[in-house]
Amino acid sequence: APGNGGGGSNNDDVYDYIVVGSGPGGGPLTINLAKAGHSVLLLEAGDDQTSDVTTHILSLGIPLPTNRWDFFVKMYSDEAQALKNDHLTWKRADGSLWVGNGSAAPADASLLGVYYPRGATLGGSSVINAAGAVLPSRSDWDRIGQITGDRSWSNAKFRSILKRIEDNHYLPRGTPGHGFDGYLDINGNDGTLWENQPDLVNVFRSMVSTVGGNPNDVIQMLKRDINNDSPNRDKTQGLFGLPFHVNETWARFSSRDTIRSTIAAKKPNGSPKYRLTLKTHALATKVLFDKKKPGKKPVATGIEYLEGASLYSADPRYNPSTTGTKRTATARREVILSAGVFNTPQLLQLSGVGPAALLSRFNIPLLVDLPGVGARLQDNQELPLVGIANRPFASTPIPSDPVCTFGAPGDPCIAAFQNGLGPYARAGINSNAFLWKSNHSADGENDFLFFSFPNGAFRGFWPFEAVSNIPPEAPGTIGVAMVKLNPQNTAGTVKIRSSNPRDTPDINFEMFSDPVGSEVDLGAMADAAAWSRELFTSVPAPLGPIRPAEPKCGSSVPSECRQGDKQWMKDQTFGHHAVGTAAMGGERDAMAVVDSKFRVRGVEGLRVVDGSVFPRPPGAFPVLATFMVSEKAAEVILEG
């Protein structure tokens, strides 16, 4: 029967809707369409890794060869600038990987680029991410309403969506602005972990003093709700808890969970309750269109895809000689692309929807000239502000805790986690956030979120399991991880580099390229560096004064560091919150790809619903906003 997807020799299944990609963009939407009674085909290139316990444990949840795609991106076209990054990944003649900057690279190393993993598994990047769940700024939503003229895009609207979908575990039931009965588990620290972290708490005391806070209140502040509903939220500086998409015992929630439970739901007679067909190992390669009607827009009618495991060349298990089986599926109503910020524009371009000159270079017949497809790639700039304390940071072990081996065989903490106990079942040390406004804030709102942890620093990404040349951290290291909000650079691009859907596109963030915008961003980041030096040196003995280590500055006069700080920011910035490559915008915006109802311009029956649609990065962390956008899309589609 149409819609139940039976597989086998059925080469052209018919569904009401086809959704490509099962991450936070595709997942909630798919479920809502199915629950409204529609037949839905969900295509996912990866597979279901639910049986891998590490995908449930936040402290072990790093991107793995079994659940990720490896992209290597550029930060700059300017090669000399690009080579200054200390965490470029290179491939050596013997096939091994090496990480470092251009001047130190071994002679036999060839540059792969800046490593940028994405989840490629049921649940998308919500299965491999750090799960930080922070709402965007109120102005991020209101601004979309302003630029599109569609006032259903507003902070108030998205607050109501949060209330519907959230299952909040860290606030008293009934706290205004939050939901407690939805599907999206969000949890935060309850303050207890800080009792065992006296040294880090001392740094927090100095941190709150920099903005006039009372150092005696830090434990209370660390429990404060960063997702509160106050109109002043985005201008309030200071320390907060950092919540995560995890449940009561800190097990990861991802879009995978709701997809699986929707598929598993049964009618009383035991048959599936919803007409939701999931096909994993299904790499969408092209949107199919009906172009025949003269004078009418092309209508998306379905998807062409390849069936088979690891068919995309970014898959660490990719084997070029495994070619997969070509299949098609037909959508009676619509096709929805939720393949993520790199793959949605790639799919559009491969399907003839994109910049005309780019498509003609690869002999792809042009359907709609949409210059914004793959443009406006943006990211929150990130980088650690690093200090070295006089001694290693002390923490007090909890006597009843098992000693974790962090995933090595026989890890007793995994067994404890499965019973809802032990270190993996509790808030981690990174569950803190400091909101701060620099002198360069573009809109008067906080333009930084910092989260801090001792004995390490978050310096970006490289294929962790395959790289061994990264030096260990100095004893006493503290990393204040910096996330820049409201970045001004919109020059990044995603462009196909062949007509082969198994090839990765060329991805270039082209950072800090706009002279005005780069002064805002780099000026703000240099302000943050100056603030970190003030913070570190104000930490009292015996832990402090902490010696500022990064950004490096040769001078003992802080004002002399500024130029060097800006260059350091340029050299070392990384990101992992890419958005914007099929941006939403108003009718007169030539670079807009979708309208406020997620409809791709110039065609019918095709929408984009994922991180690609954000016209600017939503706050400091995109994942919660992407779940919410998916809910909004379902509403819009079901309204008809």
Ligand SMILES: Cc1cc2nc3c(=O)[nH]c(=O)nc-3n(C[C@H](O)[C@H](O)[C@H](O)COP(=O)(O)OP(=O)(O)OC[C@H]3O[C@@H](n4cnc5c(N)ncnc54)[C@H](O)[C@@H]3O)c2cc1C
């Ligand atoms: C390591 C890491 C850490 C992160 N940490 C955080 C964090 O702490 N907080 C936060 O807010 N954000 C974080 N993010 C970002 C966040 O997870 C993403 O912004 C979010 O998941 C984007 O959702 P999406 O639906 O747009 O795309 P994705 O989640 O990337 O999902 C896209 C899905 O589409 C599938 N797909 C792609 N192409 C095809 C195709 N052609 N055919 C079929 N399927 C396809 C992919 O396999 C994937 O499953 C992190 C991301 C990573 C990678």
